[in-house]
Amino acid sequence: MESPDRIEEENGEDELWELTSQNTKSSSAGSNSDRDRRHSSSASASSSNINRDNSPGSNGRRTRPSVASVASGLPTVREMHDRRTSSQASLAVPSRPHVSSASTEETLVSSKNVLTNFQKVAARDPGIEENRVRKLSRYNTEYLRQKSVYDRLIDWSDGPHRCLRNQLLSSVLSSRRRPPLPPKEDLLGLARHYYPARADLKVQVCDFGLGRAERHEIALGQVEEYWQNKPDWVDVRWIHAPLGLGLTHSSVEDIFLHDGQRGREFENGGNAEWPYVETEVLNLRSHKNFQEMRDVYLLLGGFKELQEELDQCSFKNDENSSLQSDIEWRAGHLDMPPSFWTLVASDMPWQLTEGLAMGIRGPMEGLQPISRHIDQQMIATHPFYRDSHMVRNIYRCFHRSDGVLLTLSPMAGVNFIDKKMSQHLSEPTHAIFDNENASAPGYVFQAFADQGTSTWHRRTVEWFLTYLITEVGVTPHACRQGFNAPSIELAYQSVIQDLKRRRYAPWRKNETVKLVRDYLACVDELTTVKQICAKQVSLFKGMQQDVRKFESEDNRARKPPDNPQGETMQARIKWALNMVKQRHDKFENLLIEAQQSMEALFQLRSIEQNELAIVSDSQNKAVLIFTGVTIVFLPLSFFTSYYGMNLSTITNTEKTEGYFWKLCGTIAFIIVLVVVLGATRHYLTRLWKGRRRVKHHHSMA
Numbered sequence: 045m046e047s048p049d050r051i052e053e054e055n056g057e058d059e060l061w062e063l064t065s066q067n068t069k070s071s072s073a074g075s076n077s078d079r080d081r082r083h084s085s086s087a088s089a090s091s092s093n094i095n096r097d098n099s100p101g102s103n104g105r106r107t108r109p110s111v112a113s114v115a116s117g118l119p120t121v122r123e124m125h126d127r128r129t130s131s132q133a134s135l136a137v138p139s140r141p142h143v144s145s146a147s148t149e150e151t152l153v154s155s156k157n158v159l160t161n162f163q164k165v166a167a168r169d170p171g172i173e174e175n176r177v178r179k180l181s182r183y184n185t186e187y188l189r190q191k192s193v194y195d196r197l198i199d200w201s202d203g204p205h206r207c208l209r210n211q212l213l214s215s216v217l218s219s220r221r222r223p224p225l226p227p228k229e230d231l232l233g234l235a236r237h238y239y240p241a242r243a244d245l246k247v248q249v250c251d252f253g254l255g256r257a258e259r260h261e262i263a264l265g266q267v268e269e270y271w272q273n274k275p276d277w278v279d280v281r282w283i284h285a286p287l288g289l290g291l292t293h294s295s296v297e298d299i300f301l302h303d304g305q306r307g308r309e310f311e312n313g314g315n316a317e318w319p320y321v322e323t324e325v326l327n328l329r330s331h332k333n334f335q336e337m338r339d340v341y342l343l344l345g346g347f348k349e350l351q352e353e354l355d356q357c358s359f360k361n362d363e364n365s366s367l368q369s370d371i372e373w374r375a376g377h378l379d380m381p382p383s384f385w386t387l388v389a390s391d392m393p394w395q396l397t398e399g400l401a402m403g404i405r406g407p408m409e410g411l412q413p414i415s416r417h418i419d420q421q422m423i424a425t426h427p428f429y430r431d432s433h434m435v436r437n438i439y440r441c442f443h444r445s446d447g448v449l450l451t452l453s454p455m456a457g458v459n460f461i462d463k464k465m466s467q468h469l470s471e472p473t474h475a476i477f478d479n480e481n482a483s484a485p486g487y488v489f490q491a492f493a494d495q496g497t498s499t500w501h502r503r504t505v506e507w508f509l510t511y512l513i514t515e516v517g518v519t520p521h522a523c524r525q526g527f528n529a530p531s532i533e534l535a536y537q538s539v540i541q542d543l544k545r546r547r548y549a550p551w552r553k554n555e556t557v558k559l560v561r562d563y564l565a566c567v568d569e570l571t572t573v574k575q576i577c578a579k580q581v582s583l584f585k586g587m588q589q590d591v592r593k594f595e596s597e598d599n600r601a602r603k604p605p606d607n608p609q610g611e612t613m614q615a616r617i618k619w620a621l622n623m624v625k626q627r628h629d630k631f632e633n634l635l636i637e638a639q640q641s642m643e644a645l646f647q648l649r650s651i652e653q654n655e656l657a658i659v660s661d662s663q664n665k666a667v668l669i670f671t672g673v674t675i676v677f678l679p680l681s682f683f684t685s686y687y688g689m690n691l692s693t694i695t696n697t698e699k700t701e702g703y704f705w706k707l708c709g710t711i712a713f714i715i716v717l718v719v720v721l722g723a724t725r726h727y728l729t730r731l732w733k734g735r736r737r738v739k740h741h742h743s744m745a
Contacts, residue, residue: 176478183472190237193230194336199223201343231350236357238340239388242292243362246474250282250489251275252508257496259489265362267296271448272303279496279503281448282512284485286474288454289438290390291382295370297442297452304444308506308594313587321509322440323517323583324576326532327457329393330469331433335418337392342416345385354384391454393435395419396572422566425542426535431466432458434532434569436576439516443505451485451512459484459519463528481525484516501610506594510587510613514620517580521623532573533630539566540638547645556649563642570635577628584621591617 200223226234240246243265251258256277262270264285274281287293309319344350359368375382397419423429437455456473458465460482468482480487488511497503522531530538543566546559591613605612721728 176475179475179478180471183475186237187472190234193226193234194340196223196226197231197234197343198339200225201339228349231344231347232353234340235344235350235354235384238337239384239391240474241357241360241384242387243359245286247286248282248284248477248485248489250284251278252280252282252492253277253496254279254503255496255498257489257493259493263361264292264296265359265364265367268299268303268364268367271300271450274446274448279447280505280508282451282489282508283448284451284453284477286391286454286456287452288390288392290387291371291374291378291380292367292387293390293452295367295374297440297450299364299366299370300442300448300450301444304446304448307443307445310587310590311593312589313583313585314590320440320442321513321583321587322438323513323580325437325439325453325455325459325516326434326520326573326576327437327455327459328429328432328461328465328469328520329435329457331418331424331431333469333473334393334433334435335416338416338418341385341389341392351383351385358382358384358387393437393454393457396421396434396436396569398436420565422539422562422569423532423535426530426538428465428530429535432469436572439513441509441513443509445505447505449505449509449512455485455516458482459516460487460524461520461522461529461531462525465529484519485512487524488512488515497606499607499610501605501607501612502598503606507613510591510616511611513587514584514616517583518620518623518627521627533627533634536566536570536631536634540634540641543638544641547641547648551652556645559645560642563638563645567635567638567642570631570638574628574631574635577624577631580624581621581628584617584624588614588617588621 225231243263245264247262247264247267249260249262249270251260251274253275254277260270264287267283267285271281271283285296287296310321311319314320314322362368371387372382375386380386395418418433421434423434424432435457437453437457439451439453439455442450442452456476458468458476462468462481464481468476468479471479471482476483477486480490492499500507520532522529543559543563546555546562549555595612595614
């Protein structure tokens with residue numbers, strides 16, 4: 045049993061530690077509140093190199109401070125007043141130089157550093173921009189070449205399904221005949237352009253250390269080497285692979301977690317089976333590119349003569365020790381062929397109407413089936429979004445205790461909405477990471493590109509995962525560039541107002557049916573976005589509990605933060621949660637408004653139908669009288685006309701009576717045939733297309 049003196053000494057030490065933690069929180073409360081209001085990253089604060097024990101026995105962790113050192117570090121009331129006064133003076137007179145002996149040891153937040161960081165976001169470095177322009181120029185040249193092959197493929201594919209008139213003309217005119225299929229080499233290049241081989245996928249490797257950050261672009265065929273060997277100066281290595289839900293995704297995830305010890309579990313914010321963190325992200329893709337991806341997948345996927353060569357190129361450049369073998373084993377276990385088209389199907393973004401991807405367990409629950417049909421979204425009726433298509437992608441995060449974070453997502457669209465969105469949409473999907481003005485993951489790297497982990501509250505993989513998932517999870521939004529473009533919420537508000545105006549337009553045939561369809565499409569889109577926001581709210585609430593647990597564990601273990609003035613995980617999640625809640629409430633209000641407007645449309649049309657019924661009743665009475673008169677006199681007219689004809693001979697002509705009946709009978713038959721064909725033209729056209737489509741499938745098989 046311990047002595048009372050010993051117990052009193054430990055209690056005094058715990059109280060002193062709690063006092064230190066409270067003082068640290070109070071010193072950073074003002075800066076954290078400012079960050080919550082303006083959504084500034086923790087990279088806005090400059091920090092100097094913080095002493096860190098890198099001895100072999102410490103494993104890169106800071107040693108526990110003694111009671112004496114903590115007590116000596118507590119500022120007095122006078123010192124706190126002097127610091128506050130000097131800080132206000134430096135902000136009031138920015139041109140006056142401020143010299144401090146502790147400037148290399150303490151973290152200072154100044155308006156100059158905040159302005160510098162804002163200029164980094166608003167203006168790109170000229171050297172980086174020139175390199176990016178050259179890369180885009182090379183891509184555009186290649187894209188134009190592949191686009192010509194794509195156009196020829198579409199012309200060849202649509203040939204059998206042309207209308208009956210074009211089919212008849214093609215049998216007479218050579219210019220109207222079906223174009224030839226592009227050569228095999230061109231089709232192989234087209235498939236690899238839109239769907240790169242799995243081993244050649246571009247993977248981003250971002251390293252963050254104290255005052256330093258680096259980024260490398262590697263191939264997926266080299267990824268195992270990078271998550272197995274992390275440099276000593278790196279606190280966190282972030283590996284991002286553009287993989288969707290499928291065989292490759294499952295194998296990469298399993299091998300990554302097998303090669304190292306798993307990190308601290310997000311039990312409340314993670315998945316039920318295994319607590320990895322995932323969210324579903326809305327992003328904007330080019331409507332044209334989205335349609336091209338689906339056409340290439342469905343048209344070239346049926347050519348057996350291409351299958352063998354495409355399968356061979358899937359892992360031709362693979363240097364990993366176990367990736368290909370794991371995929372083949374997993375494909376056999378799930379009874380799925382590890383073919384080229386099976387592996388690249390995960391690259392396809394999900395439309396809003398294709399279910400919810402969040403919470404899917406395995407590769408067999410991916411996007412199925414994939415069709416060429418592209419939804420005509422109501423948001424595309426807004427002038428600013430006319431060339432865009434809003435899609436959904438899963439974003440999953442796996443982390444290990446050695447400081448390596450793996451993120452898997454095929455998200456390659458625009459996350460930040462600004463006035464240059466049409467330009468961002470035209471950029472290649474594999475290069476969107478380089479554009480931090482459009483890509484949330486690209487922005488996260490640029491936020492710490494200069495100072496590395498110096499501004500992090502804790503230089504841990506859990507802190508960076510929290511920062512990344514909150515930055516990605518709240519997109520798309522327009523606040524990154526100062527709301528210089530209409531947000532998605534504002535666009536949908538404009539769409540609903542336009543639908544309301546169309547309710548009172550003069551009646552036209554089939555206009556009501558079209559208007560109701562537009563209302564239903566708008567309601568479906570708003571419902572999906574609302575459901576995604578609800579899942580994100582649940583995610584961030586769960587992560588709040590996990591982060592509190594992490595902080596409690598660190599406090600019990602006497603692990604002080606690496607940067608007390610850095611943005612905490614709790615503050616970050618609180619900001620993201622508020623953003624998502626506001627978006628959820630906005631879309632809920634928009635959904636209610638759209639539904640009420642559609643109900644008002646039904647009521648208005650019901651009233652119009654009642655009025656039309658009253659008018660129609662009076663017209664029916666007049667028609668009834670006219671019909672009665674017609675019924676009485678029509679037989680009389682027929683018999684008088686029939687028996688009044690002179691059939692014995694035709695006067696004033698040399699032709700016989702037989703010639704008369706041949707000519708009139710032929711003309712009457714042609715008229716009746718044309719009328720019947722015109723009345724049944726839609727049925728005959730569908731029957732003709734169906735037979736041609738069956739023959740086309742048999743020829744391809």
